[in-house]
Amino acid sequence: MENFDVDTKEDSRLFDTWVKGDPKAFEIIYTKYRKRIFGFLIKMTSDKGLAEDLLQETFFAALRNAHQFDRNRSLLSWFFGIAHKKTIDHFRHVKVENDHQLEARKSIGSKIDTPDIDTSNKHLREIINEAVQSLDPLQREVFLLRELGGVAFKDIAAMMNCPINTALGRMRLALKNIRKELEKRGVHGV
Amino acid sequence: MECNVWNEKGLLHLSGELESMHDREFLRHVEACSICKAELDACIKEEKAFFTTDMLGVEPSTAIDEEILRVCSRGIQPIVSTASPFSFARKILVAVVLLVIGFGGGTYFVSVKMASQSTRGDLPTAMDKRTDAQTASVATTERAPAAALDTNEESASLDSLPQGGKKKGNLSLQGVYPVDLNDNE
Numbered sequence: 032m033e034n035f036d037v038d039t040k041e042d043s044r045l046f047d048t049w050v051k052g053d054p055k056a057f058e059i060i061y062t063k064y065r066k067r068i069f070g071f072l073i074k075m076t077s078d079k080g081l082a083e084d085l086l087q088e089t090f091f092a093a094l095r096n097a098h099q100f101d102r103n104r105s106l107l108s109w110f111f112g113i114a115h116k117k118t119i120d121h122f123r124h125v126k127v128e129n130d131h132q133l134e135a136r137k138s139i140g141s142k143i144d145t146p147d148i149d150t151s152n153k154h155l156r157e158i159i160n161e162a163v164q165s166l167d168p169l170q171r172e173v174f175l176l177r178e179l180g181g182v183a184f185k186d187i188a189a190m191m192n193c194p195i196n197t198a199l200g201r202m203r204l205a206l207k208n209i210r211k212e213l214e215k216r217g218v219h220g221v
Numbered sequence: 222m223e224c225n226v227w228n229e230k231g232l233l234h235l236s237g238e239l240e241s242m243h244d245r246e247f248l249r250h251v252e253a254c255s256i257c258k259a260e261l262d263a264c265i266k267e268e269k270a271f272f273t274t275d276m277l278g279v280e281p282s283t284a285i286d287e288e289i290l291r292v293c294s295r296g297i298q299p300i301v302s303t304a305s306p307f308s309f310a311r312k313i314l315v316a317v318v319l320l321v322i323g324f325g326g327g328t329y330f331v332s333v334k335m336a337s338q339s340t341r342g343d344l345p346t347a348m349d350k351r352t353d354a355q356t357a358s359v360a361t362t363e364r365a366p367a368a369a370l371d372t373n374e375e376s377a378s379l380d381s382l383p384q385g386g387k388k389k390g391n392l393s394l395q396g397v398y399p400v401d402l403n404d405n406e
Contacts, residue, residue: 054294066278083285178272
């Protein structure tokens with residue numbers, strides 16, 4: 032995961048201030064992490080409307096369960112844990128996970144709007160997102176939790192209810208398959 | 222080609238989950254293993270260039286941003302009761318008064334309804350019951366011969382009457398017919 036100031040102590044301080052009712056603290060937290068969480072949700076669901084609903088539910092749940100947050104852990108990982116659970120609960124309820132996977136393959140990138148990226152990167156971004164969307168769902172899940180959420184592999188294993196070696200194996204396969212897809216589309220290494 | 226050391230420890234090293242002793246061992250191995258070195262370099266570059274917030278992250282809509290900020294910015298609001306003790310007592314008093322009115326009104330209504338029904342004759346009284354009993358006994362007496370008449374298939378035929386004999390009325394009743402005390406047969 033990229034290093035972009037994941038300062039656990041600063042996040043915990045902001046979190047406590049937010050919970051006590053400081054709107055500015057929440058605005059900072061939300062602005063910092065919303066793209067990552069929403070990116071995760073939209074790639075897991077391939078549905079912008081649904082992803083927005085789940086984004087709302089994630090933050091509402093975070094507020095309701097603020098007392099459960101371990102200040103020694105990463106706030107982003109905690110948000111991702113909640114977002115992951117909301118997504119799984121939704122699919123369990125709807126029982127259309129296979130349909131979503133099929134739709135993901137059919138509508139790769141078509142529902143993902145990227146007005147904030149300049150044109151030069153837009154093509155590369157589309158290729159990368161297509162490569163991610165083409166992954167096996169379990170590989171995609173591990174990959175997104177790790178790369179977007181910075182979630183530790185032991186936490187990923189707990190979330191996905193699998194051994195840590197299984198999570199590591201899925202991540203290795205995800206990286207291998209993404210590289211293959213990038214090479215197919217003319218992106219050779221960095 | 223793959224290296225087992227990379228498979229076991231490579232990604233854990235990148236995520237910072239290896240204990241420091243194992244991490245140092247892994248880095249020493251990487252210096253000596255071209256496969257692990259190439260893999261580690263590739264992962265670091267991919268993370269910096271491809272797997273970033275700009276590439277993988279997505280902006281939510283402004284509307285959803287505003288909604289989430291509106292609801293969540295307030296933090297957890299404590300529940301503060303603004304009711305005074307007097308207002309609680311007042312509520313109890315009003316509830317009791319309403320209960321009494323409701324009960325009293327209901328009872329009055331029912332009694333008025335019953336009185337009007339008895340005046341119209343809708344309700345059976347003791348006199349009515351006696352009259353009913355007498356009517357019932359007369360009805361029973363009249364009904365029995367009629368019932369016998371209905372069930373006796375032979376009774377309607379005049380041929381069944383004894384020849385030359387006096388007809389005992391127009392009907393041949395099974396054991397029940399007007400007795401002619403002057404009958405000399």
